[in-house]
Amino acid sequence: MAFWLMKSEPSEVSIDDVLHRPGQRVDWFGVRNYQARNYMMRDMQVGDGVLFYHSSCPQPGVAGLAEVSRRAIPDETQFDAQSPYYDPKATRERPRWYNVEVRAVKKTPLLSLGALRSEPALQDMRLLARGNRLSITPVTPAEWNAILELINAA
DNA sequence: GCCAACGTTGGC
DNA sequence: GCCAACGTTGGC
Numbered sequence: 001m002a003f004w005l006m007k008s009e010p011s012e013v014s015i016d017d018v019l020h021r022p023g024q025r026v027d028w029f030g031v032r033n034y035q036a037r038n039y040m041m042r043d044m045q046v047g048d049g050v051l052f053y054h055s056s057c058p059q060p061g062v063a064g065l066a067e068v069s070r071r072a073i074p075d076e077t078q079f080d081a082q083s084p085y086y087d088p089k090a091t092r093e094r095p096r097w098y099n100v101e102v103r104a105v106k107k108t109p110l111l112s113l114g115a116l117r118s119e120p121a122l123q124d125m126r127l128l129a130r131g132n133r134l135s136i137t138p139v140t141p142a143e144w145n146a147i148l149e150l151i152n153a154a
Numbered sequence: 155g156c157c158a159a160c161g162t163t164g165g166c
Numbered sequence: 167g168c169c170a171a172c173g174t175t176g177g178c
Contacts, residue, residue, distance in 0.1 A: 007164090032162095033173075056164055113165080131171045133163045 002048045003139035004039070005127050006066070006102065007055040015052045015064035018104040025069055028099040029077045030085045036136040040072045040100045049144060050102055053127070054110075055135075061112040062147060070101035109154040111147065121146035 006028065008014070018026045031037055045068060052064035074095035077085035090096040116122050126137040139147075 009164095035173095060165070133172060135163085 002043065002045065003051070003141065003144040004044065004048060004068075005051040005053050005062075005137050005139050007053045007135040009056045010054045010063070011057065014054065015066075015104055015107050018052075018066070018102070019064075019107060021104075024104040025101055026104075027075070027101050029075050031075070031099060031135060032085065032087070032097060033135065036134055037098055039136050039138070041098045043138075044068050044072065044100050046071060049139075051139060051144075051147060052102075052104065059110055059112060061110045061116065062108065062151070063110055064107045065105040065151075066102045067105060068100050069103035072098040072100050075099045108151045111150055111154065115150065116147075119146065119150065 010017075012030075013026060018024055028040065031040065048068040050066040050068060051062045052066045054060055054063045074092075075085070075097040077083040078087040078090040078095065078097045079092065080086055085097075087096055116125065117128055122128065122143055125139070125143050126132060126134070
């Protein structure tokens with residue numbers, strides 16, 4: 001079992017939005033970066049733990065816990081000419097973009113970016129690496145445990 | 155295959 | 167809105 005951090009802009013899909021959906025599930029559509037796509041296509045398995053991170057918002061940070069609920073399938077938005085995520089180079093026969101499905105488990109007290117940065121156990125977290133922009137990053141078991149402790153202590 | 159130009163991300 | 171950092175594009 002592996003762990004991941006997945007960024008979402010809450011103005012588009014927040015942890016609350018997902019918790020109010022049927023089955024608390026959401027297709028993680030819209031990823032248009034090959035490295036993040038490859039994590040979804042190759043590495044993410046049903047049951048993997050997910051830190052639901054709110055980005056590009058007033059209070060960026062970990063906002064909830066989730067899990068991978070289905071392996072990657074083609075991202076439908078790539079085929080939709082009306083979607084901001086439309087990719088004219090993708091075809092049904094040769095999809096370019098894939099997404100896993102994620103199930104929200106619970107909302108947590110917000111663990112802010114600053115709080116993450118100031119935690120010694122998280123010094124090497126990929127999210128916090130200089131210049132990191134990846135919207136999906138691996139989380140080590142030690143980092144996962146440290147974050148759960150911070151959440152439980154909050 | 156190189157690399158300059160351009161576009162995007164995302165915190166501040 | 168700024169801008170650092172990084173990814174992608176496309177001419178050569």
